Amino acid sequence: MHDSHDAPHGFWTRYVFSQDHKVIAIQYTVTALAVGLVGLVLSNLMRLQLGFPGHFDFIDANRYYQSLTQHGMIMVVYLLTAILLGGFGNYLIPLMIGARDMVFPFLNMLSYWVYLVAVLVLLASFVVPGGPTGAGWTLYPPQSILPGTPGADWGIILMLVSLLIFIVAATMGGLNYVTTVLQARAEGMTLFRLPLTVWGIFMATILALFAFPALFVSGVMLLFDKVLGTSFFMPAIVSMGQPLAYEGGSPLLFQHLFWFFGHPEVYIVALPAFGIVSDLISTHARKNIFGYRMMVWAIVAIGVLSVVVWAHHMFVSGMNPAFGFFFAVTTLIIAVPTAIKVYNWLLTLWRGDIHLTVPMLFALGFISMFAIGGLTGLFLGNVSVDIPLSDTYFVVAHFHMVMGVAPILVIFGGIYHWFPKVSGRMMNDTLGRWHFWLTFVGAYAIFFPMHYLGFLGMPRRYYAYENYAFIPESAHTLNAFITVAALVVAAAQLLFLFNLAWSARRGRLASANPWGATTLEWQTPDTPPGHGNWGAQVPVVHRWAYEFSPPGQARDFVPQNAPPDAPVE
């Protein structure tokens, strides 16, 4: 909205209130990782209680449920959504499509600061009387706004307000990303030459724009119910022996609205990861991505279908039972485009020239994690199999494999991959490998056994499992094992943090294109790219993003902007 947008000079305009998409991306990433760290600590608090019940008396039932809720919400919304769209999206979209910046830089900056406010409001809920809400990240009413749930007064209000603010931020960012992709592509950059990273983020952003309003509506209505005493979601209730003044509302309405947002949300975090991992695999296997068009259509199909599967989270919610058929069918249909993506990643590896760099390790780890997590999704999508498994640790295992770990691995892989471009330095390889192995193997150790606790019937969201006859002693031992693994994995993240901090100052200097990648962001005149990204001339694109190892070329890659008549020597 500003008229002039010259290269800024002062410290404040350059590093704090910057309108440069690269700076904003870093701000988003750092903030998201910082709250992510809070989420990680909370998960370990939960694990301590679950693995060694009663040994840590500062984790009482209240704190447990508060940790659970904040852990889930932070990870899904404030970490993953923010880092993938606000961080990776912001950094990569303009660079990858050959633009000088987002089309609305000021809006972009605003988006970050509003996001920061959302984070601060969220964190503020930790210090208000009663603490943060402990209603579970799904915030189901009536429970979320009634006594008997921790944080039912201040906590829930701040939670909802923070979400509403977050949605405003996400919408500002989203409008920007979509418009930028549509309007600011460099000459020759057709939609079907976009790198899959951009496709993934683009589709995820469209989904976000149309799914977040559902959360907004349910959030505002829930606030009304809490603060003004309306009965949108609240039927007549006797709470703790007290009859309340509510009447006639339907808790199921909230669940429908929530999941109408919630399911697309899980793909909002999955699609960018799909895109990024495609680029990592192709680049580090030195081979073009297999079936590019199929990959694009799969992204579009997943995006579209993901809006009509939401009630698979509600198979045992008491909704109209006839819906089960519809949603089971649509849910399993989604597996087909997803499967196509997995096949194409695998086939990209085949007959490749696989460099087992750190980003590639994370990408391979992602495929393995995502496959198992997606496959367990098929149990849950198949109505009748979901019924015994719903709300057990099987579900917890499913979504951690597919969402908790898989996209996180991609984020790590992406950071190792793009760090040289962002900072001009390489990250330390040895530390990176240790980080990968501990995280990957550790995550298997944490979440694979959880499936079996789920088969056994152990319900999720339980503070303690004492004196249940059907739970054998061995299950408690297993829980202790899982806790130890979780602590180790959490500690391993310190390697990553150290590596980040150390490499940013001391890392080996990177060349402009250390991985030999084809996409535009590696072809900038400066590393890190300067203000305006491209120096005097924006690039002109001549080919798709995956021209690796073409026959008859000396080098094993051709950048997208290399002129066709002058092959790179």
Added chain:
Amino acid sequence: MAIAIVLIVIVIAALAFHALSPWWLTPLASNWGLIDDTLTVTLLITGAVFVAVNLFIAVAVIRYRHRHGRRAAYEPENRKLEHGLTWLTAVGIVAMLAPGLVVYAELISPPKDALVVEVVGQQWQWAYRFPGEDGRLGTSAMRFVGADNPLGLNPADPAGRDDALAVGPELHLPLGRPVRVLLRSKDVLHNFFVPPIRTRMDMVPGMVTEFWFTPTRAGRFDILCAELCGVGHYNMRGVMVVEPQADFERWLAGLPRFAAARQVAATPPGGDLAARGRGIAQARGCFGCHSVDGAASVGPGWRGLFGHEVELADGSRLKADAAYIAESIRAPAAKLVKGYPPIMPPYALDDGEVAAIAAYIASLDGAADGTR
């Protein structure tokens, strides 16, 4: 290279874990073997894909890892292959989905002759209701809930007068007879979950949900609440006792009927004060957090409280007299008991009610009455 080995090890470890793990579905206790079969079909298909995907990565890494002079093939797409894989996946999906849907169709159509039982949830306890001789359950509404009518039955509905009420954790069911379970909640979402019977459903305030099954094995089974319902969620326990028809009928016959129970509970104040206190505590949901057998649950147990010393969170001690109990009820946050969170909501009870509860708590001492 290491990644290939690790992936192979993971596959082997996963298969070994599956084969050797002592953790698996609880032994089936209902007619829903079909669900287990569908699960097995799904497990076989997905298991095969899991193994295939990981081994494929391993093989690809071993065969095509970078070596000096290697160059990748250039292969943008291969229609036949993509075509074939898509179909293969579709076949796999149909193989899982088809049986699943067939089973589901059965799951949602209860047999006509099923025994009807209503389960009522409230934070954090269970109650049950069986139809009386007329075979019909009476209607209900939350506005009828009171000390003498904990389930909120409609006093004017003749169908409800003979309904048998079981307020408390225990539910008995006859062996081998289909049961249609109607679910209702007084406050928040709950979920009636007995792992060995496989099927279950949420309990939603403001509506009635249902599911059905036939118990096929006698015994005592844990009833769990599997929908987050507040701090006491993990402690919302019940017991389902499956027994031969005759035993069940004996148990059922011993249950109070709605109309009669109302008469008894409506003893006017000035009758047995402690009994009135118990009724109030029941209706107000105190037992969700306070046990009366001395065990600690969400809140401190009530047995052995009255007249004894209580240690407060700030380290001070005091003697629990009627005034303390009154304060604990009306302003629970004023004096916190050590080791408990400040979660108890304040209750605006009148003096008579508070006195009744105090009398009831006092009566718990010394096991004089043997409540519960």
Added chain:
Amino acid sequence: MDALSPSAGGHGQQHPIGVYLKVWGLLFVLSTLSYLVDYFHVGGVLRWALIVAFMLAKAGLIVAVFMHMRWERRALLVAVLLPPLCLLVLAGLMWAEAEHTRQTRNVYFVAESGAAGHGAADKADGAAR
């Protein structure tokens, strides 16, 4: 050079069969959806609105893909047209859901106390069923 072809190499104009398959799959889904309109006994204006919408979507897909309309437009079309369509699905389902909830209330609950608001608790005519 053909701007639509992803690679610089001489792949010409052919669209990979995969796209056709994909679209074929979508068409199949749309047909299923129209079928479901009947299955859920959606009726009245909504029924025809939905059926026509699905029909149009199918026709659009066929024109766009099998008749080689420009690829880029199509991608956008899909992205822009489908959300409203999904909202329609949501609308239909929500209505069915409200109906379901209301049914259970009518069968098992005493009618709400009506216009008088709460408090007037004793308008309990069991005849509500």
Added chain:
Amino acid sequence: MEASIDLARPARPATARVAVWLLLGVVFVLFVLCLLAYAMRMRLGDWRALPLPWQLNVSTAMLILSSASLQWASVAARRGGRCARGALFAAFVFAAAFLAAQAWAWQALVAQGRLASANPSNGFFFLLTGLHALHVLGGIVALLLAGRRGERLGLCALYWHGLLAVWLLLYATMAWLTPAIVDFICGVA
């Protein structure tokens, strides 16, 4: 894109138009979702139609006038005409009058004791009008920032027309939608 780094160029008008259309799409989805919830909630038995305060007619007229003035202002500004300033001013005044009339309607309802909690239809009234008023308020801020350049006013006008359409939809729903109509549409007898 020649020699100088042309970052100074503001987003092209076409680009900004795409963004405004997208924004309107999001706003539309938001309100349609509200109306879906409205229709579903209406079904649940305890619904009593809220007699809409007559002030809404005033506010509707104001919004229409505001929208028209803004359109006029944008066209005039693009042509370089002089009446742009007056029309712009009128648009502001009418928009403010719209908000005032909405507030008046609220006040009238509150005075009658028809609070949000009295019935879900009241709750929805406050929810829908409130959310819509927030959007108008946002528009006013944008208009303040837009200055008097033609293409920017054009964007604001587009947004205004969108909000007007949304308002008419909301008003029509609140005034005329009954369970019977939805039943008819959905064919449930």
